[in-house]
Amino acid sequence: REGPSAPDPSLEDPCGAVCGHGGPHGGDPLGGCCSRHLGQARLVVTVTSGRGRWRGDHVTATDAYVQVTFGSRRGRTGTVWNNQSPRWDARVDLGTVELSPGGPKLRLEVWDEDNQWDDDFLGACEEEVEAGANHEVVCYVAGGRLDFSYWATCGPALGGPRCQDYVPQPPQGDLGVYRSSHWPPR
Structure with missing residues (x-):
């Protein structure tokens, strides 16, 4: 016969709340309980448009696409063919990333x-990512202008x-009060 088991320390978060077993979020670090690591965020980039003197093809207009990278996460837009003012309106979801001072x-x-x-590299721009509301960015690259925005949402209990x-974070339940909880706290 075994004695009572000790609580699993991996289920307790540094925020003071206890993460539940199973449930719809399972072991997802961004689902419903405190994030397992500082800096966790979901990063979504929207590449809107470009215009200007893109210098790609010599005979026809540029066949432009945008490669989006953050650390090891990457995605890309589709290609807009023969157009010096491409409009992508492409959403690139880079998923869970780690934001850190001095990081990518x-x-x-x-x-x-x-x-x-043998695609032609036209140029690049880099942006320091900050969490919060939609950040609209304009960068000038390769004789043209690139408009994009990004949204970085911190993981649960991070800011x-x-x-x-x-x-x-308030406890989950009816209005943040559990039936077995005492108010005021002891």
Whole structure:
């Protein structure tokens, strides 16, 4: 016969709340309980448009696409063919990333598609990512202008510009009070 088991320390978060077993979020670090690491955020980039003197193809207008990178996470827009003012309106969800002081920057590269193995790199811009509301950015690259925005949402119970601060969360339940809880707290 075994004695009572000790509570699993991995289920207790540094915020003072206890993460539940199973449930719809399972072990997802961004679902419903405190984030397991400081800096966790979800990063979504919207590449809107470009215009100007893109210098890709010599005979026809540029066949432009944008490669989006943050650390090891990457995505890309589709290609807009033969257009010096491409409009992508492309949402690139980079998923869960780690924001940290001195960490990676958001990098957008503009390319002219040829045969994919010999595409022409037109230029790049980098942006320091901060959590919070939609950030609209304009960068000038390769004789043209690139408009994009990003939204970085801190993981549960995290806050601050780089999601480095734990933020107290109310307990889950009816109006934040459990039936077995005592008010005022002892």
